[in-house]
Amino acid sequence: MRLLVSELTHRYEDLTVLDGIDLTLAEGEILAVIGPSGCGKSTLLGIAGGIVAPTAGSVRVEGAVPDGCLNPITFIFQDFALLPWRTVEDNIALVLEHHRLSAAERRERTETGLRRMGLWDFRKALPKQLSGGMRQRVGIARALAVRPAMLLLDEPLSALDAQTRELLMDDFLGLWRREKTTALYVTHNLDEALRLADRVCVLSRRPGRIRELVTIEEPRERRQEPSAQAHLAEVRERLWHLMKAEAQMADREIARA
Amino acid sequence: MRLLVSELTHRYEDLTVLDGIDLTLAEGEILAVIGPSGCGKSTLLGIAGGIVAPTAGSVRVEGAVPDGCLNPITFIFQDFALLPWRTVEDNIALVLEHHRLSAAERRERTETGLRRMGLWDFRKALPKQLSGGMRQRVGIARALAVRPAMLLLDEPLSALDAQTRELLMDDFLGLWRREKTTALYVTHNLDEALRLADRVCVLSRRPGRIRELVTIEEPRERRQEPSAQAHLAEVRERLWHLMKAEAQMADREIARA
Amino acid sequence: MPDSLPASPSAMPPARPPAGGAAGRTVAAQPVRFRGGGFTVKRHGWAALAAFAALLAVWEGVSRLGLASPLFLPPPSAVGRALAGMVADGSLWLNLKASLARIAVGWVLGTLGGMLVGFAMGIFSTARAVGVPLVSAFFPIPKIALLPLFILWFGIGEPSKFATIGFGVFFPTVIATYSAIDSVPRNLIRMAQSFGLPWGAILRSIVLPGALPGILAGFRITASIALILVVAAEMIGAEYGIGAFVLMAGNLMQTDTLLAGVLVLSLMGLAIGTVLSLLERRLLNWR
Amino acid sequence: MPDSLPASPSAMPPARPPAGGAAGRTVAAQPVRFRGGGFTVKRHGWAALAAFAALLAVWEGVSRLGLASPLFLPPPSAVGRALAGMVADGSLWLNLKASLARIAVGWVLGTLGGMLVGFAMGIFSTARAVGVPLVSAFFPIPKIALLPLFILWFGIGEPSKFATIGFGVFFPTVIATYSAIDSVPRNLIRMAQSFGLPWGAILRSIVLPGALPGILAGFRITASIALILVVAAEMIGAEYGIGAFVLMAGNLMQTDTLLAGVLVLSLMGLAIGTVLSLLERRLLNWR
């Protein structure tokens, strides 16, 4: 599925957070969005997912929807958003409950998700019994259960420790290799963007405007190889250069009380 | 100040979290401690700081204490631990209040901390009005106000976004260049350890034992230079190799309910 | 995939889910459907006033139309007249003054005692272990059942009234206080210990301000309880007081005067609630 | 640095802080001093029993030594005898049954009504805006003041008793419910919306279970209130009931019987508290 964002502007009361965003995601593309804190990244994602109503401008989708898709545009959250009172498998079942699926189909989808994410042995566990990494795996399994056409990821790894982050990035790469789902990936972390994205969209400090769209030429599969490092270091340098001043200023800005 | 940890073992009820730790920190050394989640890193730091009473073994200190030191062993916390009801300057003043300092001395220490951390304009702000990075800067200013001989840092950057993390690492480097304070730095993040530490202590999964003590040969000041990258990449590879299996297993371990 | 699928797959789940395994579809460009919103609290300043006005209108209407006998439900106009009468002959102020003094003293005593015990239970494990069951045993004892004993213990003067209100306020304050102390973030206490702050300073600078929100929330409940108990308290030989006034009106079956007294209690409740809101906004502006 | 500095600088702040700017010192190897601990709640199962035993002993002692007249404060042995008498002649069960039925029905009605209104106020902004001031106006109205009107409105049978308890329970339940709904994490609701869950499913699967802890905490308060109000309720022409029993014992100045009745109320409070704890442990095991 393709995403077409045009002339998008958003205001919370009198605070403008997004200003004239124009953006197109190609079928199967992964676009990373980086930008200083408070610049409107989560808002942009919310608008793309139909959770926030934009003040002006439009977000449209078109293109292929996979077989059996129940929720074409699906979020993966930073805080996992698991129901603490449901077991792992019931958390996944939640998003299937209000669809008319056969019991077998429902079971099949839950089980596939559990197995793919290595959660099978933990299907009866409550979220509180899981580590952060396991919880995000549940979040991913839940998203996969609806067979999405597009994933919106809002800093999916930033609540995790660095080691678990590395492990989950491998999971994501495996996922995309199989599914080719279009994805909008919001992050603060240049390394994540460099590892996962086809293009990186750099937003300015609030009100968020597109400062630059940087394409990473190296294919995803080869980015771990030594030969790729030079190009990646160069892109990294360029992105960090774009970011640093904005980040410094944003960090020193007193939040609205 | 030097830190001498010997034969340290700690149990919470019947859960052994640290087992026979022997460790020596040299004067002015920065030792990073990495290890999977739940392996006892925070416990080790708590014991070193006199906040947790060890089950067995001893932690001793000796050596130089800087001029005007009020609290030789001082923590910097992951969650900043600021009093939300106090302004920035009063949060710093808190740790000076119960000492018999002259008003001038107290003012001087607070002001120095505020200015050094670029907080002067925010001295009247409440913590809720600050970004995460600014909050941790207040935490650092507070620690500096007591002129510590040794800093214990428990994942001081892991609650921050990647960009702010980069900025604060620069602050830490500046700090150590001036103060030469001994430091025990707990982190999950290999990049932080590689950027800041003299040596890296890798702990095993719970019960935490020392798996290896890796020395980073490259001096801290030169680690950003291209010539250092080869050595650092090699150390990184080695550390990640030591970590990965343990991290994977720890991540999949159901926490004690 | 069955062709009963809707043409709009955007953010909308298909109305009939797929049963088979045909190939995926392609959809034409279409806007993302909004599916958020709701579950937030917006302010509607006018609504409260409108509600009160509507309530009064319905009440008056019911009486005017003769749907309820004025004995059973005197119309607001009659209640208003009774209230105006109280204002005119000065009895409102006389009664209000007497009750306010009792509420103030009783509430302050109960609150101080409750906070003291609550702090002890919040800080010392032994005090907690002893206190919790005692509180749950004594809390549900109805004050009115003990009135004769209160007279024997405290006489019929003001002390027994202070005691009635004070005991009613004491137990909820104890519970609110120790729960509030439980909710003080432990990391702040560990921080203070790591900087070598003495025990007293930790109590004063961390535990007390950290428990303040919970304690203030408790005040909201105990203020209502104090108002409720002023009637029980003034059962005991009170000459003046809103509670005594209401009791007398009830005994004399003067339902309009009774409701006028109840209205005064209600207004006192609203007033105290407002004061507490202001206090919270001032003291807890750091939240 | 002044030489008045203690030899132990480890985790201990210097007793006399430095005033001047001499050079740093060096200290010999010494263990890090422990400065943590405290401010946690440990369980002391025995303490509660010991406290109750001590309380009873002192009370009995005071009576035995003649420090308090048996009319004013009958010794626990006399209260125990009175209670045994109630058990023997079956009146305990008769009274308990009547009161339990009233508490149960009144509490259930008040709770259902309160949860319904509380849910409306938790979900709809307009209901909230209308409800909050109405609740703060009606909450502090003392039920005993309204007894004469309750008789007129609900008669002298069981309905007026249910109403007394029900209204007492209603308002705290409303407050507990809408506060509990406020505390349901908004991110879970946004998640459900993003998966296209219908409004009713969000309510059922997310808002209701998420609000449960707060609602159960409210039950603790309303259970105590129901016990307190059973006495007020049974002021209205009740033949049997613990409240009526206590009132009658008071009328006959039988203080030992009175306290036996109060003891029964207290034990009911403890029993209900225990049941709620078990319920919480079962329903909220996910916390």
Place this chain on the structure above:
Amino acid sequence: PSAALAQAPEKATVGALALSSSGPIFIAKAKGYFAKEGLDVDLKLFTSAQQVPVAVASGDIGFGVTGLTAGFYNLASKGAVTIIAAQSRDEPGFPLSAYMATNAAYDAGLKTPADLKGKRIAITTIGSTFHYMVGILGQKHGFTVKEVTMVPLQGVPQMVAAFKGGQVDAVIAPSTVSRQLAADGAGRILGWVGDETPWQLGALFTSPAMIKEHRPAVEKFMRAYKTALAEYHAAFNSRDAAGKPVKGPGYDELLAIIAEATKQKPEIVAEGLPYVDPQARLLVEDVVNQVKFWQSEGQVDKALDPKSVMDLSFVGQ
């Protein structure tokens, strides 16, 4: 009404307090006099006199017997209740309520009821029978209620507690309570209300609607009530020349009925049996005085015509 309807017993409920002053009602019920009239009468017991007329006003019960209070007259003034017959009354030689002084007050000179002027007297509530008793005592001895301090304590137990604790100088207490207090040495009985100021303590009442719509039923109720009254009067109200009680016909049987209904020991009941008029006639003068007294106290609407609170057609006065 058809024959079938006439055969089915008519339902009625009567409210009363569990006191011996309600004796005639208990007797009429226990001995089946209501049933004989074709009435199925339910007895509803209350704990406070104030609630009985309210229950009549609300339509929960058809009849009530209890003491007359200001609240009663307020309900009467709103057309909710009407007195149709007498209940008990305070009569010389019948010790129902005692004026009692604490020992301290007695020693300080409170020796007779006339000395109560200027003293602190515990009563149940403003507008209660106790309040009126203070009022008529004042009428007799030339003081107004303003010249005594009445301490309303809502209930007898609180009054006893305040009396024992020395919080008040005096109390007007029911005979059982006052004898107990005197026996305990907590205070002294100064005299009896019946001896000092005889008055119409209680009445049988119903709602005007009842009289209007179910007059035959009211008449049946009255016949049964009067039968019981006469029996009660014969058994308990006889006195010998010295004023000592004489056991009349059926004494033990009726005493047992009342003891059963009030859940008290017969000996206790026997000590406090009040006087009743065998024809259920009211002390009309006193009822008028009561209304005027409450009106002068500002507790009953001045517009109320004292005569309008009574319907004397059933007792033929």
